Amino acid sequence: MLLEIQGLASHYGRIQALDGIEVRVGEGELVALVGANGAGKTTLLRCVSGVQPATAGAIRFDGHDITRMPADRRVALGIAQVPEGRQMFGPLSVEDNLRLGAYRRHGDDVEADLARMYGMFPILRQKKDLPAGTLSGGQQQMLAIARALMSRPRLLLLDEPSMGLAPLLVAEIFKAVQALKDEGTTIFLVEQNAYAALAIADRGYVLETGSVVMSDQGAALLADERVKEAYLGL
Amino acid sequence: MFAEFLQYVFAGLTSGAIYALAGLGFAIIYNASHVINFAQGEFIMIGGMSTATMVAAGIPLPVAAAAAVLVTMLVGVALEKFAVEPAKGADVTAIVIITIGASIFLRGAAQVVWDKEFHALPAFSGETPIAVLGATLMPQSVWVVGVSMAVIALLWWFFNRTLFGKAMLATSFNRLAAQLVGIGVKKVLMVSFALSAMLGAVGGIVVTPITFTNYEAGIMLGLKGFSAAVLGGLGNGLGAIVGGLVVGIAEALASGYLSSAYKDAIAFVIILLVLFFMPSGLFGKKGTDRV
Numbered sequence: 001m002l003l004e005i006q007g008l009a010s011h012y013g014r015i016q017a018l019d020g021i022e023v024r025v026g027e028g029e030l031v032a033l034v035g036a037n038g039a040g041k042t043t044l045l046r047c048v049s050g051v052q053p054a055t056a057g058a059i060r061f062d063g064h065d066i067t068r069m070p071a072d073r074r075v076a077l078g079i080a081q082v083p084e085g086r087q088m089f090g091p092l093s094v095e096d097n098l099r100l101g102a103y104r105r106h107g108d109d110v111e112a113d114l115a116r117m118y119g120m121f122p123i124l125r126q127k128k129d130l131p132a133g134t135l136s137g138g139q140q141q142m143l144a145i146a147r148a149l150m151s152r153p154r155l156l157l158l159d160e161p162s163m164g165l166a167p168l169l170v171a172e173i174f175k176a177v178q179a180l181k182d183e184g185t186t187i188f189l190v191e192q193n194a195y196a197a198l199a200i201a202d203r204g205y206v207l208e209t210g211s212v213v214m215s216d217q218g219a220a221l222l223a224d225e226r227v228k229e230a231y232l233g234l
Numbered sequence: 235m236f237a238e239f240l241q242y243v244f245a246g247l248t249s250g251a252i253y254a255l256a257g258l259g260f261a262i263i264y265n266a267s268h269v270i271n272f273a274q275g276e277f278i279m280i281g282g283m284s285t286a287t288m289v290a291a292g293i294p295l296p297v298a299a300a301a302a303v304l305v306t307m308l309v310g311v312a313l314e315k316f317a318v319e320p321a322k323g324a325d326v327t328a329i330v331i332i333t334i335g336a337s338i339f340l341r342g343a344a345q346v347v348w349d350k351e352f353h354a355l356p357a358f359s360g361e362t363p364i365a366v367l368g369a370t371l372m373p374q375s376v377w378v379v380g381v382s383m384a385v386i387a388l389l390w391w392f393f394n395r396t397l398f399g400k401a402m403l404a405t406s407f408n409r410l411a412a413q414l415v416g417i418g419v420k421k422v423l424m425v426s427f428a429l430s431a432m433l434g435a436v437g438g439i440v441v442t443p444i445t446f447t448n449y450e451a452g453i454m455l456g457l458k459g460f461s462a463a464v465l466g467g468l469g470n471g472l473g474a475i476v477g478g479l480v481v482g483i484a485e486a487l488a489s490g491y492l493s494s495a496y497k498d499a500i501a502f503v504i505i506l507l508v509l510f511f512m513p514s515g516l517f518g519k520k521g522t523d524r525v
Contacts, residue, residue: 051413075416087411089404099397100404104416151416 002027007057010047017043018210025188030181034194035207041190042084045157049081050074076104078154086144090133097132101150117146138169158189194231198222237368242490248375250482251382255437256459257474259430264469265406266426269329273337275456277434280306282447285439286353303435310431314424344449355442378440461501465508467515
């Protein structure tokens with residue numbers, strides 16, 4: 001297992017946000033985490049990235065115990081996150097945002113990766129000298145994904161990549177996610193858009209008020225009556 | 235008439251350059267942590283005092299100045315490490331109060347290490363005034379403005395042309411995103427204190443031949459640097475520079491045309507006016523983020 005979460009708990013002050021989380025993500029898998037607003041999906045990703053402390057349990061990445069490791073070292077190990085709300089460095093140029101994505105890499109071919117990102121998202125090449133804050137929501141989402149990929153992650157954490165985007169853009173983002181999976185990138189995807197997420201996922205977890213209540217193959221969850229009723233609006 | 239005006243402007247640019255350096259020091263730390271470091275003035279004092287002592291002991295000026303900058307940077311890093319970092323997670327106001335405490339501590343330490351006397355430095359390249367359109371310009375003023383410009387250019391290069399400089403900017407724009415791309419925000423905070431200390435020390439060294447220095451010389455210079463930063467818009471580098479020059483020239487004109495008794499009041503009148511009428515300063519955040 002590339003990512004192994006055992007008995008993870010996390011708190012905001014006295015409020016418990018996660019409790020007894022058990023999640024595994026294997027090399028090359030696309031695993032989806034679905035659940036309602038406030039279920040703790042974003043908190044779980046923040047714990048994996050190290051920007052939210054775990055209060056109990058353990059997180060292992062590629063055999064290393066990273067439960068207490070600072071966030072910047074986790075990036076060096078190969079964990080990158082596309083955060084909720086995109087989180088641009090607004091006044092910095094698009095290209096600077098991408099270069100900062102490769103901040104922890106030294107010496108290897110950053111220029112080649114820049115060209116690869118511009119190939120994947122041509123609009124970013126056109127806008128490379130503009131401040132990232134001036135991009136539209138969809139363009140910012142592409143930039144956020146490309147910035148995370150610039151670190152050459154072994155595990156890509158995606159937090160609500162479709163949020164706030166027009167349906168056409170949502171389809172484009174999911175196409176990009178699918179393409180990344182086909183290239184062999186390991187992806188842990190958090191989505192409110194449960195249908196789209198489970199449709200492309202190998203496996204899925206359903207999170208409710210801070211605990212995992214179901215886990216199965218993506219297709220099986222899609223077919224599950226309870227999931228249908230609660231999250232797919234069918 | 236014009237010569238007199240020019241004379242005041244020269245004086246204003248000289249002190250304004252020092253305020254600009256101090257204002258930049260405030261801006262850099264503010265950007266990294268949202269803390270206003272009220273010990274900024276003490277960096278100016280330590281830079282000047284250390285150089286004066288070493289030169290008095292016979293060490294050549296360039297060596298003494300470099301050593302003094304280094305000493306001040308170490309003090310800056312120590313301030314971050316032992317006073318600011320242990321309070322992480324505390325309210326920003328609490329950390330600001332810690333820096334006020336640190337400034338009092340540094341002034342006390344300076345009385346112990348040195349004394350309460352004024353210390354002087356010889357002018358870097360003589361005292362023969364240069365005549366410019368009827369006004370006179372002291373060579374040391376040229377040093378002050380020239381060195382300040384060089385330091386500002388260096389800083390510009392650092393923040394716009396190096397990856398670590400951009401990482402520091404990125405941290406000020408979005409701390410969460412900075413952590414997620416692997417920027418060590420602790421290191422950013424430490425470097426911001428080192429840089430601010432460097433700015434203060436350089437200002438203190440070049441201005442000491444003109445104003446002399448003593449253990450409490452940093453109080454006024456620091457407060458005026460703060461006025462400069464507030465006038466320019468806290469956290470804005472260009473704003474701090476413009477703010478510094480405006481404060482310097484305004485106080486030189488006021489002391490020339492009104493009375494030198496008002497000199498120190500000008501900076502604080504400016505702070506009040508800014509707070510009343512344009513709280514985000516001349517170059518305050520315009521916000522380019524689209525949500």
